[in-house]
């Protein structure tokens with residue numbers, strides 16, 4: 157079962173007694189110090205991935221810019237790592253702008269998205285000098301014209317629906333005809349002309365994003381020509397969406413292969429002196445983290461259920477779009493005496509499943525269970541279902557563990573009560 161280890165962050169290992177080591181820290185020591193469940197980020201792996209993206213993009217498109225799609229792991233400490241590695245930040249909503257600013261980003265490197273931006277959010281973006289606002293609809297332009305102060309301008313991109321579909325779950329498809337995001341080319345053209353006449357809104361370029369967890373490169377390449385057909389601009393933001401390896405069956409393209417296809421299409425269709433931006437989220441963070449749980453109960457019947465002290469309160473990916481994860485009992489990744497089980501959470505839903513069918517080695521109450529590739533969208537959609545306290549985030553590096561987000565307290569759960 158060495159395959160299981162390969163799903164954990166780069167640099168993970170098994171100690172002499174078989175215990176999982178992430179970022180140089182033993183899983184049992186992390187659980188003892190921070191409790192369970194805990195989301196553990198291997199900081200060196202995260203930084204290496206950020207650098208890989210920057211190096212591979214700029215090697216193919218000088219002046220290319222990587223902006224991290226913050227929504228995949230909207231935690232100030234993660235945004236700060238990206239800023240330190242020289243990336244910009246893609247944000248969706250006022251809260252992500254504020255944590256990006258706290259993380260020390262140059263606001264000029266921030267790109268704001270949203271299909272339903274409020275006056276307040278556009279106000280926050282303008283006030284903080286966000287570099288690019290991605291216009292999704294004509295109402296965005298109305299709002300910008302009302303909010304941008306006289307004598308000042310806001311640079312924008314216009315989001316285009318490329319009419320491209322991809323082989324991923326329909327809930328994470330965004331570039332198909334009928335998407336709620338952006339405008340079809342025929343609707344975008346008049347809005348672009350309107351922006352070009354505006355005194356306050358400056359037309360800088362176009363944006364496209366096909367979807368998420370995409371495991372082949374063609375849809376990315378196909379999305380470029382429909383955008384190029386709308387004309388020449390200084391900036392083209394080609395979105396994110398590269399898939400991640402969650403299970404040993406997954407074979408996502410490498411960053412290099414993805415960019416060979418995407419930038420290959422850019423070289424064919426886009427002006428060479430334009431700036432190309434990419435916005436990786438999931439593939440930037442997923443594989444650099446894992447979640448540690450404690451087994452709470454093992455129930456052997458028609459199905460063997462291994463229930464842990466977390467679940468859909470800290471990982472909604474399974475319930476939302478049937479993402480498959482793998483799992484292993486810490487200390488027994490060798491698979492000795494493995495039995496087929498279903499790993500479930502502690503929440504009051506039958507859909508609260510972490511792994512539907514996985515071989516675990518003699519699972520027992522009190523064991524630690526490790527789930528790899530939980531860095532993307534798990535922190536994001538953590539919730540308080542069943543009075544759940546959202547789980548902490550720990551950075552592990554060179555054997556040193558550092559708490560970056562604490563566990564919620566019982567008092568936190570009541571902190572918003574006003575009566």
Ligand SMILES: *Cc1c(COP(=O)(O)O)cnc(C)c1O
Pocket residue numbers: 225227228246269365367368369395396397398435436437438439
């Ligand atoms: C979600 C999103 C991304 C990131 O997508 P991933 O699949 O996480 O890489 C990038 N751009 C936009 C506009 C998005 O909505």
